[in-house]
Amino acid sequence: MISVDEARAHLFDLVSPQDVETVALAQAAGRMLARDAVAMRDQPPFAASSMDGYAVKSAEVEQHAIFKIIGEAAAGNGFSGTVKPGQAVRIFTGAPMPDGADFVVIQEDTDRRDDLLTITEAPGAKSNVRPAGVDFGIGDRLTAPRRLSPSDVALLAAMNIPDVPVSRQPVVALISNGDELVMPGDTPGPDQIIASNTFGLKALFEDVGAQVRMLPIARDTTSSLTTALELASGTDLIITIGGASVGDHDLVEEVTGALGMERAFYKVRMRPGKPLMAGRLGKAAMIGLPGNPVSAMVCGHIFVVPLLRHMLGLANPLPEICTAPLTAPLPENGPRAHYMRATRTGDGIAAAGNQDSSLLRVLASSNALIVRPPGDPARDTGDTVDYIPL
Ligand SMILES: Nc1nc2c(c(=O)[nH]1)N[C@H]1C(S)=C(S)[C@@H](COP(=O)(O)OP(=O)(O)OC[C@H]3O[C@@H](n4cnc5c(N)ncnc54)[C@H](O)[C@@H]3O)O[C@H]1N2
Numbered sequence: 598m599i600s601v602d603e604a605r606a607h608l609f610d611l612v613s614p615q616d617v618e619t620v621a622l623a624q625a626a627g628r629m630l631a632r633d634a635v636a637m638r639d640q641p642p643f644a645a646s647s648m649d650g651y652a653v654k655s656a657e658v659e660q661h662a663i664f665k666i667i668g669e670a671a672a673g674n675g676f677s678g679t680v681k682p683g684q685a686v687r688i689f690t691g692a693p694m695p696d697g698a699d700f701v702v703i704q705e706d707t708d709r710r711d712d713l714l715t716i717t718e719a720p721g722a723k724s725n726v727r728p729a730g731v732d733f734g735i736g737d738r739l740t741a742p743r744r745l746s747p748s749d750v751a752l753l754a755a756m757n758i759p760d761v762p763v764s765r766q767p768v769v770a771l772i773s774n775g776d777e778l779v780m781p782g783d784t785p786g787p788d789q790i791i792a793s794n795t796f797g798l799k800a801l802f803e804d805v806g807a808q809v810r811m812l813p814i815a816r817d818t819t820s821s822l823t824t825a826l827e828l829a830s831g832t833d834l835i836i837t838i839g840g841a842s843v844g845d846h847d848l849v850e851e852v853t854g855a856l857g858m859e860r861a862f863y864k865v866r867m868r869p870g871k872p873l874m875a876g877r878l879g880k881a882a883m884i885g886l887p888g889n890p891v892s893a894m895v896c897g898h899i900f901v902v903p904l905l906r907h908m909l910g911l912a913n914p915l916p917e918i919c920t921a922p923l924t925a926p927l928p929e930n931g932p933r934a935h936y937m938r939a940t941r942t943g944d945g946i947a948a949a950g951n952q953d954s955s956l957l958r959v960l961a962s963s964n965a966l967i968v969r970p971p972g973d974p975a976r977d978t979g980d981t982v983d984y985i986p987l
């Protein structure tokens with residue numbers, strides 16, 4: 598059996614970075630920026646007023662000063678003249694500052710009678726002028742790779758970038774297999790349960806930017822699993838769920854072998870998730886996840902999410918490792934790395950009492966996985982442990 602790090606290295610070797618494609622800005626949210634975006638303009642492109650008021654010369658600003666109003670500057674319609682001593686221009690938020698003016702007195706601090714303006718309150722030192730290019734200037738960059746957030750999309754729009762180079766989304770095929778499985782909403786027979794893993798994994802992988810195709814559940818026959826795997830052709834990553842272990846009805850190894858899978862590894866020194874397998878199947882990478890629901894989800898977090906992030910071009914695709922003090926002791930760990938469902942609170946972190954790999958309720962109420970290396974000795978309350986936030 599190989600270690601988690603070795604398994605991840607093998608997995609990364611099975612894929613290449615995704616091609617770059619161009620998408621319209623309106624479709625860019627959530628996509629991975631593939632090349633730096635470079636601003637082609639300054640923002641704002643001119644010194645602009647940040648308030649509604651009157652543009653004047655700062656040297657003349659004092660309480661009781663009087664000005665003659667000579668015109669108006671609005672957002673989108675600037676004032677073309679020049680402000681001379683003793684003059685003011687009515688100005689609105691976002692309007693270009695008129696030549697000659699470098700201060701905006703907010704209208705609450707003034708009294709206007711026809712064309713005469715009096716400053717009634719002592720204005721503060723703040724000029725209420727945004728310098729040209731204060732947000733960004735020509736040549737400023739939004740650096741790649743980065744997953745584009747709504748704020749990034751707003752910034753790209755302001756930079757006047759209508760088409761965005763992004764990494765093509767990895768297409769993932771998900772194949773649950775087992776005679777016991779039916780889809781949520783179906784009526785299970787007396788020996789059947791609901792296929793939950795497909796849904797949890799789909800959500801997990803879409804959350805990091807993959808496109809997921811949920812294929813029909815394969816039955817426990819070689820022909821059914823073969824058909825499902827054939828339906829997955831053309832995808833970047835084929836993931837089977839269940840049937841990975843040593844039981845008579847665990848067919849993934851046999852069927853993928855018959856289809857010519859070049860196996861990279863089978864079985865990892867970890868818990869849950871030991872019967873993980875991976876290799877290449879045609880042009881796609883293939884991962885066989887264990888069927889136990891928590892094992893499948895933990896392997897999704899530990900292996901598949903980093904693999905997808907790697908395919909999308911991120912330099913640091915691995916899960917973030919944090920540390921926290923234990924609020925309850927832990928027994929000695931066995932020979933496999935253990936990813937323990939746990940709850941992180943303000944006081945520290947505690948593992949759930951029951952770590953059975955079938956318990957989705959425990960997983961759903963956990964917000965962290967404590968990471969225990971193989972052979973980790975017993976730990977006391979207060980000892981620092983590593984964990985991965987979920
Ligand atoms: N003799 C041994 N038995 C087992 C070993 C072993 O080393 N020797 N390993 C155990 C471990 S660890 C795991 S994990 C499981 C994994 O087995 P499989 O990958 O073959 O999974 P299945 O047997 O098909 O299913 C296990 C369990 O999970 C349920 N399941 C499967 N798919 C789904 C799904 N899509 N949604 C919800 N639940 C699913 C399935 O009904 C079973 O209850 O093997 C141990 N056995």
Ligand code: MOO
Pocket residue numbers: 867868869870871872887889892954
């Ligand atoms: O190691 Mo299996 O993946 O616990 O249930």
